[in-house]
Amino acid sequence: MKNYKIALIKGDGIGPEIVDEAVKVLDAVSSCCGFHFEYEEALMGGCAYDITGDPLPQETINISLNSDAVLFGAIGGEQWDSLPREKRPESGLLRFRKELGVYANLRPAVVYDELVNASSLKPEIVKGVDIMVVRELIGGIYFGEPKGRDENRGWNTMVYTRDEIVRIAHQAFKIAMTRSKRVCSIDKANVLDVSQLWREVVEDVATDYPEVELSHMYVDNAAMQLIRDPRQFDVMLTGNIFGDILSDEASMLSGSIGLLPSASVGAKIGVYEPIHGSAPDIAGQGIANPIATIASASMMLRYALGENAAADKIDEAIKKALSEGYRTQDLAQFDAKEVCSTSEMGSIIANYIVR
Ligand SMILES: NC(=O)c1ccc[n+]([C@@H]2O[C@H](COP(=O)([O-])OP(=O)(O)OC[C@H]3O[C@@H](n4cnc5c(N)ncnc54)[C@H](O)[C@@H]3O)[C@@H](O)[C@H]2O)c1
Numbered sequence: 493m494k495n496y497k498i499a500l501i502k503g504d505g506i507g508p509e510i511v512d513e514a515v516k517v518l519d520a521v522s523s524c525c526g527f528h529f530e531y532e533e534a535l536m537g538g539c540a541y542d543i544t545g546d547p548l549p550q551e552t553i554n555i556s557l558n559s560d561a562v563l564f565g566a567i568g569g570e571q572w573d574s575l576p577r578e579k580r581p582e583s584g585l586l587r588f589r590k591e592l593g594v595y596a597n598l599r600p601a602v603v604y605d606e607l608v609n610a611s612s613l614k615p616e617i618v619k620g621v622d623i624m625v626v627r628e629l630i631g632g633i634y635f636g637e638p639k640g641r642d643e644n645r646g647w648n649t650m651v652y653t654r655d656e657i658v659r660i661a662h663q664a665f666k667i668a669m670t671r672s673k674r675v676c677s678i679d680k681a682n683v684l685d686v687s688q689l690w691r692e693v694v695e696d697v698a699t700d701y702p703e704v705e706l707s708h709m710y711v712d713n714a715a716m717q718l719i720r721d722p723r724q725f726d727v728m729l730t731g732n733i734f735g736d737i738l739s740d741e742a743s744m745l746s747g748s749i750g751l752l753p754s755a756s757v758g759a760k761i762g763v764y765e766p767i768h769g770s771a772p773d774i775a776g777q778g779i780a781n782p783i784a785t786i787a788s789a790s791m792m793l794r795y796a797l798g799e800n801a802a803a804d805k806i807d808e809a810i811k812k813a814l815s816e817g818y819r820t821q822d823l824a825q826f827d828a829k830e831v832c833s834t835s836e837m838g839s840i841i842a843n844y845i846v847r
């Protein structure tokens with residue numbers, strides 16, 4: 493029987509709650525698809541800092557690099573916000589992505605038919621929305637030098653090199669070839685020099701994909717167009733910070749940020765993680781929506797392990813739970829037949845897989 497090694501990084505806040513549910517679902521799918529998971533837990537974020545003094549211990553990198561894939565929950569919380577930047581949970585996460593080299597963050601935003609009423613927009617505007625945000629993840633203003641602050645000034649630098657843009661653009665075009673063959677590249681080329689280079693390089697890469705229709709949009713307009721007419725988008729190609737913001741915005745088309753998964757890929761080992769954070773406001777209450785993490789586990793099966801049938805089973809089980817009217821708190825007002833806890837939702841989805 494095939495055995496996959498999965499590094500589990502639960503993190504802070506709701507992280508452990510949601511990762512446990514994804515594991516429940518992975519175990520259900522493995523027992524009916526003929527493979528086995530071996531999990532190894534590793535620390536990252538505030539919990540890692542509290543125990544080791546480092547938000548990203550070297551051991552976590554080693555465990556991750558020795559695995560077939562990483563399933564990650566979320567990190568962060570107010571209690572660590574006043575630490576120096578490099579000790580903060582968020583720095584651990586950024587360093588982790590950089591160390592692994594996962595430069596492409598794929599963030600699908602789909603509107604489930606079962607949840608069209610949950611969208612912040614009218615059903616007739618969002619029905620059928622299926623967007624893939626391809627977000628550059630290890631460059632841009634998050635990493636550019638110089639950065640720093642003194643008492644009266646704070647500064648960061650948005651830098652992209654040609655090579656960084658080329659590789660993320662190829663990812664976007666390749667993904668577009670498997671979808672509706674449209675890429676909209678998001679930038680701020682009317683103001684930022686770095687965006688002018690971005691646009692020029694994306695145009696160059698596009699010549700390798702003549703079947704794909706390329707358009708460009710300024711990020712402020714894109715934020716508006718996502719709400720006005722989201723179905724115009726297929727693949728949205730973005731830099732690091734624009735993709736961070738637009739993907740959270742896109743989650744409200746779907747109805748809850750607790751629904752949106754992601755895959756961080758481009759290197760030997762990928763990281764599969766919900767797009768949301770550690771949600772300290774609801775942590776420990778058993779009310780977080782685990783679907784984003786369960787759907788991230790499905791992306792892991794598909795992208796890292798090539799277990800597409802198993803991934804399909806998870807996706808179908810999620811839809812079945814939603815169509816049967818099961819809702820966690822975040823979606824409780826929308827056609828709920830039964831409001832369930834984080835752990836109940838995990839079990840319901842896992843049970844639909846076994847059957
Ligand atoms: N990848 C990550 O680990 C990641 C991502 C984003 C934010 N963060 C960190 O998380 C902490 C909190 O940040 P924030 O509040 O801005 O963003 P957040 O995504 O944690 O929460 C935003 C809002 O969405 C809700 N929410 C998030 N996930 C949910 C889920 N699964 N089910 C139901 N509701 C959910 C929260 O309750 C909150 O009201 C910060 O420390 C931040 O840096 C981490």
Ligand SMILES: CC(C)[C@H](C(=O)O)[C@@H](O)C(=O)O
Nearest residue numbers: 568582585586736767768769
């Ligand atoms: C916590 C933070 C560093 C992170 C990011 O900005 O990438 C988060 O918002 C995300 O979307 O994964």
Ligand SMILES: [Mg+2]
Nearest residue numbers: 736737740767
């Ligand atoms: Mg974010």
